[in-house]
Amino acid sequence: MQVTMTVNGAEVTRDVEPRQLLVHFLRDTLGLTGTHWGCDTSNCGTCVVLVDGEPVKSCTALAAMTAGHEVRTVEGLADGATLDPVQQGFMEEHGLQCGFCTPGMMLTARALLDRDPDPDEQTIREAISGQICRCTGYATIVRSVRWAARHGAGAAAEAPAIPAPAAPPAAEEVPA
């Protein structure tokens, strides 16, 4: 069957198998491999893309279901050479280590900031609760989103930074 949708601002029309998952359509048909594929069982959230501005796990959606809709992947976050504040925030606050979860995390953050430009820590943690990071941990991811809130368009007020965790004691300070 033939489907037409908008992907990162450009209209695309392709023949798809009715059963083809959106994640495979994006990666294999369109070559947008920034969308990662982890568990295939709707558990990890690494495959999140935005469909009409809402985070969707692309391993649990069919490509055909997005016909007529707007899909945004991580490749569509930056505006030319200008990074989205969310991308900049992940750089500034070291919100990634291996980077596998990062595209989905950033897209969820983008959707959150679009509807709430100044989310608190709990709101951010709830927003990303369907996504798993296996290495960095969530503190730096939350701080990255807060950085974006402080520096992104629509962030009217300067949001207070979330303090970094205290450094572990030096070896000589550890009681015997």
Ligand code: FES
């Ligand atoms: S690959 Fe989609 S939730 Fe894990």
Ligand code: FES
């Ligand atoms: S940075 Fe490695 S899984 Fe999140």
